[in-house]
Amino acid sequence: MIYNAQLIKQGAEAKVYLAPFCQRQAIIKERFxxxxxxxxxxxxxxxxxxxxxxxxxxxCQRARIDTPTVYMVDTENYLIYMEYIxxxxxxxxxxxxxxxxxxxxxxxxxxxxxxxxxxxxxxVVHGDLTTSNLLMRNETxxxxxxxxxxxxxxxxxxxxxxxxxxxLERAFSSTHPNTEVMFEQILKAYGESGKASKQILKKxxxxxxxxRKRSMLG
Amino acid sequence: MIxxxxxxxxxxxxxxxxxxDMTTTPPTVTILANIRHTYHPPPxxxxxxxxxxxxxxxxxxxxxxxxxAEGNITPKDISVICFTKGPGMGGPLTSVATVARxxxxxxxxxxxxxxxxxxxxxxxxxxxxxxxxVVLYVSGGNTQVIAYAEKRYRIFGEALDIAVGNCLxxxxxxxxxxxxxxxxxxxxxxxKKGSKLLDLPYTVxxxxxxxxxxxxxxxxxxxxxxxSGEYTAADLCFSLQETVFAMLVETTERAMAHIxxxxxxxxxxxxxxxxxQEMMDQxxxxxxxxxxxxxxxxxxxxxxxxxxxxxxxxxxGYTTPLEKTWCTQRFRTDEVFVAWRE
Ligand SMILES: Nc1ncnc2c1ncn2[C@@H]1O[C@H](COP(=O)(O)OP(=O)(O)OP(=O)(O)O)[C@@H](O)[C@H]1O
Ligand SMILES: [Mg+2]
Numbered sequence: 001m002i003y004n005a006q007l008i009k010q011g012a013e014a015k016v017y018l019a020p021f022c023q024r025q026a027i028i029k030e031r032f033x034x035x036x037x038x039x040x041x042x043x044x045x046x047x048x049x050x051x052x053x054x055x056x057x058x059x060c061q062r063a064r065i066d067t068p069t070v071y072m073v074d075t076e077n078y079l080i081y082m083e084y085i086x087x088x089x090x091x092x093x094x095x096x097x098x099x100x101x102x103x104x105x106x107x108x109x110x111x112x113x114x115x116x117x118x119x120x121x122x123x124v125v126h127g128d129l130t131t132s133n134l135l136m137r138n139e140t141x142x143x144x145x146x147x148x149x150x151x152x153x154x155x156x157x158x159x160x161x162x163x164x165x166x167x168l169e170r171a172f173s174s175t176h177p178n179t180e181v182m183f184e185q186i187l188k189a190y191g192e193s194g195k196a197s198k199q200i201l202k203k204x205x206x207x208x209x210x211x212r213k214r215s216m217l218g
Numbered sequence: 219m220i221x222x223x224x225x226x227x228x229x230x231x232x233x234x235x236x237x238x239d240m241t242t243t244p245p246t247v248t249i250l251a252n253i254r255h256t257y258h259p260p261p262x263x264x265x266x267x268x269x270x271x272x273x274x275x276x277x278x279x280x281x282x283x284x285x286x287a288e289g290n291i292t293p294k295d296i297s298v299i300c301f302t303k304g305p306g307m308g309g310p311l312t313s314v315a316t317v318a319r320x321x322x323x324x325x326x327x328x329x330x331x332x333x334x335x336x337x338x339x340x341x342x343x344x345x346x347x348x349x350x351x352v353v354l355y356v357s358g359g360n361t362q363v364i365a366y367a368e369k370r371y372r373i374f375g376e377a378l379d380i381a382v383g384n385c386l387x388x389x390x391x392x393x394x395x396x397x398x399x400x401x402x403x404x405x406x407x408x409x410k411k412g413s414k415l416l417d418l419p420y421t422v423x424x425x426x427x428x429x430x431x432x433x434x435x436x437x438x439x440x441x442x443x444x445x446s447g448e449y450t451a452a453d454l455c456f457s458l459q460e461t462v463f464a465m466l467v468e469t470t471e472r473a474m475a476h477i478x479x480x481x482x483x484x485x486x487x488x489x490x491x492x493x494x495q496e497m498m499d500q501x502x503x504x505x506x507x508x509x510x511x512x513x514x515x516x517x518x519x520x521x522x523x524x525x526x527x528x529x530x531x532x533x534x535g536y537t538t539p540l541e542k543t544w545c546t547q548r549f550r551t552d553e554v555f556v557a558w559r560e
Contacts, residue, residue, distance in 0.1 A: 010505055012472035036467050036500035038460045040415050091476070128424040132476045151422065163378075167424040174365075174372040174552075175477065210378075 011132075013049070013150060021081055026071055029053075031078040031150075049150040050078050056124050056152040057082070063122045065115060066137070066145045085145050087138040091131035094176055108136070109182045111144040113189025116165070119146065121195050125160045127151030129168035131175055158196065162203035165190070169208075219297045220250070221532065222285075222321075223525025226274040226314035227306025227334050228358060229257040229265040233281045234522030235289040235296075238529055247344060250289030252515060252522040255281055258397045264387065265397075271309035278317050285521070293325040300528025303331030303538070304549035305359065311545035319543055330528040331538040334519075335360060335551040338485040339371060340530060341523035346510035348483045354470045354498070355551075357486035357519075358383035358402075361466070363425055363473045364551060366559060371551045374473045375425025382462055383488045385429040389458055392437055393451050400518075405455045406491050412456025416449055420461055425472050427465045432458070463494045467501045480507040490517040530558040 005017035005028055017028040031046045033039075050073065057080075060067040072081040090108060093099040099108075112134060119126065126133075126149065133148040155161075165187070172183050187204075191197045219240055225232040235250035257273035259265045286292070301318035302311060315331075322329045339353050353364040353371070361377035380388075383402055390401030395408070419435050421428040436458055443449040449457075470482055482498055489495070489511055498509045516523065534557040 010475065012468070012475040032504075034501070035504055036497035037464045038415055040417075041420070041460060041464060044417075045420065128472070130424060130476055151424065163423060167426060170426070171374070171424065171476075174367075174374045177368050177370070177372070 011148070018084060021071060025084045027068065027082050027084045029080045029082065046078050047075065050075055050080060052152055053149040054080055056149040056154070059122060059124055059154070060119060060146065060149075063118065065118045065122075066143060067149075068145065068147060085135045085137055085147070087136045087142065087145075089132050090134040090136060090144065091175060093136055093142075094131065094179070105179070105182045106185055108142075108144065109185035110189040113186040113191075114193045115144050115146055116168075116186070117190045117193030117197055120161045120164070120197075120200065121193075123154050123156050124149075125153055125155050125164050127153065127164065127167075129164060130171040158199050158203045159207075161200045162207050165200070165204050166207045219245075219529065219533070220291065220295050221330075221525040221529035222282075222296050222299050223332075223521040223523065223528060224278070224282075224299070224301045224314050224318050225334070225337070225519055225521045225524045226278070226310045227302045227304065228310065228519060229259075229270050229273070230519040231255045231257070231274045231277055231281060231314070232519055232521035232524075233278070233285040234520060234525045235285055235291055236522055236525040236529060238533070240533075247526075249522055250291060251285040252520055253281060253285050253288065254518070254520055256399070261396045262391050262394050263397070264391065267307045267309040270307060271313040274310050274313045278314060282317070282321070296325065296327055298328050298330055298528060298532045298537070299325075300330045300332050300524045300532075301543075302334050302337070302524055302545075303543075304334065304546035306334060306545075306547065308545065308547050311547070315543060315545050319540065322540075328532070328537040329540065329543055330532050330536065331543055332524045332528045332531070333549050333551065333554045334524075335362070335364075336371060336554050336556070337523035337527040339364065339483070339551075340527040341516050341520075342483045342485040342510065342512055344526055345512045345516050346483060348481050348510040350479070351481035351483035351510060352470060352473050352477070352479045353483045353485060354466060354489070355486045356382050356466065356484070356488035356494070358387060358488075360486060361427065361429075362551060363469055365473060365477055365479065366556065369556050369559070371554065371556060373550070373552050374476070375427070375469045378423065378426050378428045379430040380433065382427075382429055382466060383486070385433045385462060386458070386488070388433060389436060389440075389455075392440055393455075400487065402488060402491065405459065406493060408452045409455035409459045409493065410452075412450065412452035412454070414449055414453040414456070415460060416443070416454060416457040418457055418461045420465060422465050422468055425469045425476070427469055429462060432461060459491075459493055463491075463497050466494065467497050470498065471501050471505070474505070474507065480505070482507060482509045484509065484511040485517065487518045490514050534558050
């Protein structure tokens with residue numbers, strides 16, 4: 001549907017195309033209509049998420065946090081044109097032989113922790129932190145790039161930021177068994193780069209407790 | 219090899235008998251009996267642990283006798299007795315476990331304590347033939363998005379507060395819908411007559427969901443919306459279903475995209491809901507995926523699923539020694555070591 005575009009991924013909500021744009025390769029993220037959702041609800045969520053994603057990406061960009069540069073937003077057709085990051089996701093990387101070494105994991109963990117600390121400093125809550133939504137940029141030798149801001153929003157609340165980390169922690173433990181050490185390193189780097197990180201990490205403990213205590217009763 | 223399964227973690231009491239014919243590979247599985255007796259509190263009320271345990275105590279012996287008669291089974295045919303160890307309500311769980319222990323001592327059989335959620339998953343896999351699906355487990359007490367990896371059912375997403383079934387049941391109580399056959403079933407029927415969508419809070423955090431916001435909103439606003447005639451009860455049921463099910467389908471799809479899976483298996487009581495199944499189908503077909511679901515016999519809590527998960531563990535040499543046959547209200551799906559899968 002998009003001229004000269006090649007579909008490279010179908011994520012949770014969007015189709016991601018690679019296409020030429022102003023003399024270079026760009027990513028076009030298309031949020032298409034979900035047949036299962038009521039049309040009114042679908043429209044509401046889709047338009048909100050396109051705008052939120054574009055906004056939070058630019059906000060991060062202004063704070064010099066490594067995210068894809070936004071080239072163009074087409075709110076009519078729910079399209080975001082952005083920089084193409086050449087590289088693989090952290091999820092893919094962690095199953096390569098290199099990604100299983102301690103040194104490599106420590107480096108990635110520090111990168112992730114630092115990036116998240118900076119992101120929370122500017123009150124961006126990502127909303128969908130998983131290892132699929134963290135890419136590694138080839139040209140810089142694998143530094144971490146944050147992507148997929150569709151569920152992001154701006155919030156100063158400690159609670160929101162703590163839940164953000166909790167979502168990532170759960171994604172780590174379910175997707176990558178035996179990476180507790182790595183997650184500890186992420187939190188350590190996060191603690192060193194964030195403004196209110198002490199309070200947020202403290203809150204994270206509460207959020208975890210809630211998870212464990214959650215009643216399983218009807 | 220034959221297993222007896224006893225389930226009573228909530229208001230359903232179930233007894234099942236399953237046979238695995240070990241002379242074939244894989245074993246040929248036959249369901250010999252699968253019967254259930256449900257405790258229904260009066261409309262507008264939820265089931266309390268004490269009354270539910272009493273219900274289970276007064277019906278379980280008859281149910282076991284009926285199951286044995288239906289399957290044409292005598293105690294000597296049974297290899298192992300499986301019961302629900304948790305999660306669930308303490309009183310009802312214990313009342314059933316006591317019977318399991320007594321039968322095991324009387325008949326001189328081994329016991330296997332089963333995780334209720336794993337029971338749902340294994341039964342769903344058995345009935346549908348789904349190989350390695352993302353599992354959406356939705357019931358009165360649980361909401362989880364699960365996938366298997368390295369000997370465990372890992373939880374990718376879950377409800378951060380109340381379970382989806384609990385959310386539906388509580389709204390059914392607000393509308394005073396009957397608890398028979400199930401509050402959620404009555405919401406589903408009424409929703410078919412609704413068409414006007416109320417804008418409700420929609421809360422998704424990655425692969426996690428939250429239902430307390432939408433429940434509070436609709437509980438608080440329902441009386442006025444109904445009184446003014448702006449929305450009918452059917453419209454509200456419709457809106458609630460459309461909203462909470464969209465949240466579930468979205469997080470299931472996110473898990474599929476994240477781990478690169480094309481199969482979805484829906485289990486648990488809410489999984490019988492035809493609208494949820496239909497929405498899941500629409501999602502899957504937009505990404506060349508496939509949905510597996512079962513009907514009320516296997517979706518709703520039952521004894522056969524406990525027998526199935528128990529017999530699989532038993533075949534790997536696992537048994538629960540008598541002194542460890544206590545029950546636990548909290549027992550996470552990922553605590554179970556899944557020895558029977560590669
Ligand atoms: N800028 C980019 N450069 C390279 N690859 C990308 C880029 N953006 C996305 N991708 C690839 O496409 C996949 C899906 O993209 P993304 O996570 O943004 O969409 P999604 O998961 O469908 O989004 P949402 O959760 O908002 O619906 C990513 O996991 C990644 O592999
Ligand atoms: Mg993504």
